[in-house]
Amino acid sequence: MAPTREQHILDQGLLDAQLELWHHTFSYVKSMALKSALDLGIADAIHRQGGAATLSQIAATATLHPTKISCLRRLMRVLLVSGIFSVDHPRDDGVEGEAVYALTPASRLLVCSASVNMVHITKMLLHTNLVSPFSDLGTWFQHELPEPDLFKLKHGKTFWELADHDPAYNALVNDGMVSDSSFLMDIAIRECGAVFQGIGSLVDVAGGHGGAAQAISNAFPDVKCSVMDLAHVVAKAPSGSDVEYIAGDMFESIPPADAVFLKVRQLVFTILVLRRGATRADACNDYSPSCCCRFNS
């Protein structure tokens, strides 16, 4: 028996609702497809072919098992929908040719050899250690604030404690932060470099391995730049540059300098340069936020 018009509208609504739910249920597939593109070096493989490559060229360079080529086509389909890669089917004598995949502005940032790239920070953000805590988000809401944070609930340690205990993870985090800071600071200095003029010394608080401080020091050699961070981070900091590294806890004290630099990166990238007043060098309230840059990113 054919459904009534009212029942048909209700059924269509149910199917639309299920589709909506499935979109959200499987949205992690996009992130995981991006992670596997990074793990396999697909952007590098396309780049090595001059910026456009067929599936078999990608498979050969990305050291895929030959039995997985048809699966690679499906992975590429997800990455095309996400805008990570694009595809063309060049015609030969009116016949549609083999698919040729190309880099997009987003995947150009995944090429390891590119001078501007976001390889390390993307690897860090998609690492299991960061992704897996979100499966316990519901449980976390049932705990009283402030402890444990979501990361500690999963791993038994805070983000920074885990980095302190796991050298490989420490390296992943520090390299990731340098990659993010180098990328953003080039833009920040071009767009609002004036905030650094006239400063004699600057301390980047929680500055990691100095991605930002090094960029400021390169652009403004007269500014004496230092980085303050936790001891396990400073222990592995690069040497042989103008940037000085100081181990400490920012909640206890901050080394004196003309300006304190803070980089905050959430939906909006903000750098805050707090200039010191004329009185006590060690007092936080002697610093005022005289300069601040914000970018949508």
Ligand SMILES: C[S@@+](CC[C@H](N)C(=O)[O-])C[C@H]1O[C@@H](n2cnc3c(N)ncnc32)[C@H](O)[C@@H]1O
């Ligand atoms: C998200 S990373 C940012 C690193 C750097 N500012 C950047 O943007 O590239 C946060 C940094 O804060 C450091 N950190 C965390 N707690 C700290 C504390 N109590 N005192 C000093 N540094 C701390 C971490 O070790 C890490 O290097």
